[in-house]
Amino acid sequence: MQIAIRREPIPGERRVAATPATVAQYTAAGFSVVVEQEAGLAAGHPDGAYRDAGAEVVAEVDLGAADVLAHVRPLDPATIGALAPGTITIGFASPASELPAVAALAERGITAFSLELIPRISRAQSMDALTSQSLxxxxxxxxxxxxxxxxxxxxxxxxxxxxxxxxxxxxxxxxxxxxxxxxxxxxxxxxxxxxxxxxxxxxxxxxxxxxxxxxxxxxxxxxxxxxxxxxxxxxxxxxxxxxxxxxxxxxxxxxxxxxxxxxxxxxxxxxxxxxxxxxxxxxxxxxxxxxxxxxxxxxxxxxxxxxxxxxxxxxxDAPSTMASDASRLLAQNIANVIALMSVEGSVAPDFDDEIIAASCVTHGGVVRHEPTATALADQKGAR
The missing domain is CATH 3.40.50.720 (NAD(P)-binding Rossmann-like Domain)
Incomplete structure (x- = not known):
């Protein structure tokens, strides 16, 4: 199963969704990892460090071949359209303010997890990216x-x-x-x-x-x-x-x-x-x-x-101004979410788990996050 890491496309964003340390965790767990060239350079992680950790460094990530896409910022329509149905995405999704993107994720059949929705419970502290980036x-x-x-x-x-x-x-x-x-x-x-x-x-x-x-x-x-x-x-x-x-x-x-x-x-x-x-x-x-x-x-x-x-x-984007430590914490938050959903080198979300259920925005063509689903319905009704 392939985990893909891109260079963030938003100008000025210097963080990266995986570090060489978390790539090593993924490969040890049986995943293959592809990392876009210079994805971590602004955060202090050269391509060679990713190769040493077991990743394949490529000129451009083939989004259609990715099973899991880890990202920092909310995904844009072009990225969503390039993903294969059933792809799992994990990152900041800003569902309250990115309604068109959420609708596109559902329409595309993407299983999307939003780090903003990780519940603030003791078991989820290691996955709480809002806290790590707020610090x-x-x-x-x-x-x-x-x-x-x-x-x-x-x-x-x-x-x-x-x-x-x-x-x-x-x-x-x-x-x-x-x-x-x-x-x-x-x-x-x-x-x-x-x-x-x-x-x-x-x-x-x-x-x-x-x-x-x-x-x-x-x-x-x-x-x-x-x-x-x-x-x-x-x-x-x-x-x-x-x-x-x-x-x-x-x-x-x-x-x-x-x-x-x-x-x-x-x-x-x-x-x-x-x-x-x-x-x-x-x-x-x-x-x-x-x-x-x-x-x-x-x-x-x-x-x-x-x-x-x-x-x-x-x-x-205050955390991006301190990209090295921000990426170190964020990448580990994401790795901990993936570890929670992993079974023998495969990501298989268990929606009976309260962390997974609460943080899932879309799955199987449905918007699972109720406030976002309501906002989308209201938006359609207003038209």
Missing amino acids: IAGYRCVLEAALHFPRFFPLYMTAAGTIPPARVLVLGAGVAGLQAIATAKRLGAKVSAYDVRSASADEVRSMGGTFIALDLEENADAAGGYAKELAADRADRQRELLAPHVAAADVIVTTAAIPGRPAPRLITSPMLEGMTAGSVVVDLAAETGGNVEGAVAGETVAVDVPGGSVTIVGMK
């Missing part, structure tokens, strides 16, 4: 902030005077947010954080941050440790209560996300105007609408304030 992203956000901030992060006491520590505010205390807190603390900043989920206070404190409690009179906890969307009046109240904390911060990192929904708007233009000139805001959610008004994915924007400007950094 990378949270770390990277703070590095971006430090590069754009015109001052030190740590406290310095010198003969010429004392330099106070930077005041960092992290909005959203999921995996990315907690990693941002930890990284900012390591750099010596004074860190505070906020999250709508009730369980996040202890997590923030465990990372050394000060938790900001807002009285919203609404429970925003959702299944799987995620947050749910606030009602409009509660969201307005949230921004009102956050405003003084935003104004007091030197650096803000926003990481708030709601699965399958646009990113919640946490910071508005009037809130930005209350910040001190030279402050920096890094928006990890810029690709999904942004937590910050005016944030643009992949761009740095200056907002005029009295005495100067505030810099907004819209992050784009």
